[in-house]
Amino acid sequence: MPSPMLTFSHVRKSFGTHAVLKDINLSVAAGTVCCIIGPSGSGKSTVLRCINRLVTIDAGEVVVDGVSVTDPAVKDVDLRRRVGMVFQQFNLFPHMTALENVSLAPRKVRGLRTADANALAQRLLAKVGLSEKAASYPAQLSGGQQQRVAIARALAMEPKVMLFDEATSALDPEITGEVLAVMKALAAEHTTMVCVTHEMGFAREVADRVIFMDDGVIVEEGAPAELFAAPKMERTKAFLSKVL
Amino acid sequence: MNASFATALPSLLRGLATTFGIASAAMLLAVAAGFAVGILRSQVPRLLDLPLLAAIEFARGIPLLVLMYFLFFGLPQLGMRASSNGAAVAALAIYAGSLGSEIVRGAIVSIAAGQREAAAALGLGRLQTLFLIVLPQALRRMLPPFVGLFALIVESSTLASLIGVTELLQSVRTNIERDNALSLPLYTTALVAYFAINYPISLASQRLEKSLS
């Protein structure tokens, strides 16, 4: 059995006196999709941010692609080259075109020459279906288009793991489809993905494992078919009955 | 040297009192003018607003010192008299009043349209809405910038020294004229004094801003 791409061991995190993660243990195999579901405030987004050190954990260990997040010798940039992140609010850089948004990190972090970075950016924009929008500014794009550019931007670092933090929650319902389609395509290519999501349909269709979190702990996890059809824990049943 | 500083002290304190005197007078006038013009501008249609806008752009665009000189030196030529204190206060009041009217108008306009809609739906008239609903909310938003405006007036009061008003800076200069050795200590004292006045005011304005948002 190849070692997992991502593991959490006894991870704890508090913000002030509020314990956000109480004892998180999970593992994600390479090439698989793991969806995290749960009510707001359950700590789902914090889990993602622990992986690329946007949040530093208080206790426990996180290992991604063989690299320990808690090891002080590991620099932030080493982690962030391996882990790509897509945010709920897109967070595109408004003063740069789509192309510039995607090519910035390859140029400045990976050290690519401008021509190579631009070529890479064009390929990725084509991959998410937005090659004609390369010269457009975020303000000129719809929410769904902006989020697809954000996905291309994260992919430009050629990460081993892609993190999606409620990537479709800020989109109008009719537009979520175009972003979910891109995410499904990535999954089909065996990208390792961890998605915090409210889209149960997506989780059911695409996830290899689903994790249900509530109040800082993992309540239940399993294959989507089982978890959605026959949840074992009461809290899981209660949550699913409200959202399904 | 210390003896000279001690003899300078009474005149410096008198100068400080004058500074506060003209700053306060100008502030009162500026607040009054600011409210009058600001409220008026927020209510009148575009056409009537234009002359008011022109007056404000004039008061904001002309250097304060030019205005002071005009009021003090230039007016007597056109037949009117002006004392130096009077000209200073008038110029400060005109300048600060224009800024004040922008503060008032900005605060009124920032009260969401929804408030006015709700008031109208309840049957309140325009003036009732303004005085019962909009102004009470706008007043809180005006406080931080008005506090900052007073600091600006104190800072600008130093220009009055150039038309002969014996405020703090002029007292400093007169004492230095008598004894040049006082130059460094007195100018340093002046910097410290103005800082001691304006820094707390500036902090207060920032704190007010934070607590109101």
Place this chain on the structure above:
Amino acid sequence: MRDAAPQLARGFVLTLEIAAAGTAGALVVGALGAALRVSQSRPARVAATAFTELFRNTPPLVQIYFLFFALPEIPGIGPALRLPSVVAATIGLILHQGAINVEILRAGLEAVPAGQREAASALGLSRFDQLRYVLVPQAVRISLPALGNNVISLFKNTVLVSSIGVLDLFGAANDTIAQILVSAELFITVGIVYLVCVGLLGALFRALEKRAALAR
């Protein structure tokens, strides 16, 4: 009044030169100061804050007098600090308006949405690159109205240089009055010149703001 024209014209040119030098200097001071204000190093932050608060909260006229009259009186190094009046006046303006710029840019940086820094961090950009490519460009766009106001303030404050004898437009006007005594007309003319310049500066900045908004 006709006779005064050449001297006034020379004064106007000097006003423009001082305003240009002052604006450029104040921008540099503002940018450096703002960078130090948000630096990781505590001494840098404290020093920048002290500078900003001191020069922002004291009257520019007092600062100019201090630089011109008080500096040379400092025991020891005083004589080396005897500055020509134009230099002292311009430095005074640069320090005062520069300190105001520091505060404007710092507030501008704070106003950039937090998600921008998150996204830039997540991409692995170094702190310097984050500031340079993502945060500062947006901070400047946000600060443009306030920066523009400060440029206009500086332009109007150039009249203060006349207090230490510099013959800018205002100084030249006063000099003329001492000679020819036509004050009311003269002040009105001079006043109109300043108003027109301020109006042009205002229009320039509004156009800049429009252009910056499009790019967002």
